[in-house]
Amino acid sequence: MILTTVEIEKIKDFDEQGFFSSTYLAMDKRLEREVAVKDINVKGKVKEEDVEKFFHEALKLSRSEHPRILPIYFVGFCGTGDEAQIIPRVVTKFMKNGTLSAVLRNQYETGFTFPLDTIIRYSHDIIQSLIHLHSLDILHLDLKASNIFIGDDGKLVVGDFGQSRFLIDGLTEDAENLYPALMPDEFSKKSVVDKTADIYQFGILLYSMCCYDKYRAYLEEEYKIDVEVLKGLFGESATGTKEDIKEFSANLKRYKKDVNNGLYSKGDNYYNYIPGKIIDIISKCVAQKVEDRYNNFYEVQSDLNELIFPSGVSSYVEEIGQDSIVFNKDDVGCLINYSLNDVTNKFSLVPTKGATVRRTKIKEKVTNTTLRKEILKLANNL
Structure with a gap:
């Protein structure tokens, strides 16, 4: 040696x-x-x-x-x-600009979600790295925001290959120690994964960009399966009892069941500034059965390319808890307030550009199923 x-x-x-x-x-x-x-x-x-x-x-x-x-x-x-x-x-x-996780956390502390236009751009960066890795028969197997860095050019750089494995005849049987929140069903049952395991993890990573505060709340509060819990139970200085480990196992089982039942796929678990197309992409990525997921990242990229982002719009975010979408259109500040009529169960969309309410652009009687599409369409027409 x-x-x-x-x-x-x-x-x-x-x-x-x-x-x-x-x-x-x-x-x-x-x-x-x-x-x-x-x-x-x-x-x-x-x-x-x-x-x-x-x-x-x-x-x-x-x-x-x-x-x-x-x-x-x-x-x-x-x-x-x-x-x-x-x-x-x-x-x-050393990536001096830090991790995607830190950027997301800092953004949500401002009271606004992460910009949709940046989510789309960052998704393409990640997809490009995974297409390259998969062309070399390398699986990453640890795709999460803390393992992705902001490059000097402002684009994302994928790192941390501690869990990476190499494919033989399209499969790897020696994957181990996968982060529980990113563990697909096939690994839990057979400890065998293929390229769709990275696709599964990408879907959860994309959800974390869309709803970082919700994602952290799931791991830290609802299911209690985050890194700090793992260290307390299984780390070198573990203090967890048998009962604690039993509770962790039950929480993990419940989490996996809820993922399969739509935790990352149901529109109710998203902010309204996220278009249905992205929700559909994530849903297909995290499908329980391998055969129901995308076959490769080219397919993910193709579907993402179908999302038409409004021309001239930037910094497209939702103000948390305020039922309002905030963005710039042609360098002018804009706002779309949406409110639900409890009687008709329909939404009204009231747009403001600059300091002026655009009354001719107000939309009424928008249904829950078309809300996301109508908000994006209105942003495009301001």
């Missing part, structure tokens, strides 16, 4: 940590540059065949160079003083 090392000096831990790894900002002392370091948590002694497998996977990842994929500088091991107890380490480019 050849133990390769890199001389680094830790600067600080990143705010966002995974369950199976520790990540931090460090200085590469030899090349005098800041880097991001990920040390993978390994319990017990590392076998030589595991080391060879780790380097084999790293070799293939190193060949996955792409503008939308995080560059890997170094893959090796960190010594602990015990030759049999070593820690797999991945050193990558």
Whole structure:
């Protein structure tokens, strides 16, 4: 076994940590540059065949160079003083603009959702990276906002390949430790996944961009299956009891059932600024049966391209709790208020452009099934 090392000096831990790894900002002392370091948590002694497998996977990842994929500088091991107890380490480019998760969290703290036009643009960035990875028979298997970074050009860069696996005859049977909230049914039942597992995870990631506060509330409050809970139950300093683990298992089972019953597919679980086309895309991505999902990301991209976004509109968001859509149209601030008549169960849409209510554009008697489409159409016609 050849133990390769890199001389680094830790600067600080990143705010966002995974369950199976520790990540931090460090200085590469030899090349005098800041880097991001990920040390993978390994319990017990590392076998030589595991080391060879780790380097084999790293070799293939190193060949996955792409503008939308995080560059890997170094893959090796960190010594602990015990030759049999070593820690797999991945050193990558430090992305100074942070993660998509941080951007989403900061946006929702303003009281507004994430802009629809940015969601569409970011989705294409992610799709391009996954098309490339899948062309190399690489599965990512950990697609979530904390593993996606904002590049220097403002586009997204997919990183964190700690769960990545490689396809043999279209399948991989050695996937393990998948994040529970992203675990498709076929992995739970047979521990076998194909490219549609990434499509499943992309659907949940897309939902998190559309409804980040709702998504976090599901994981942290409703089902209690987020990273902090996992650390408390199964981490190195776990304090969970058997009853806690039993409760976690019941919550996870309930979550999976609810996903299959439409948690990420029903319009009622979305903000009204999200068009039905995106809800349909997410629904097909997260279908319970593999055969009901998209076959590949080209199909996802094709459906996303069918969504016609209004010309001249930007920063298209919903003000949370205010029944109003806010955006710019040709650099002029606009607002669409929608209100429900409890008697007729129909909506009225009242648009404002600049400081003027556009009375000729007011729409009445809009049904719940056409509300999203009519809001988008009105934005286009202002």
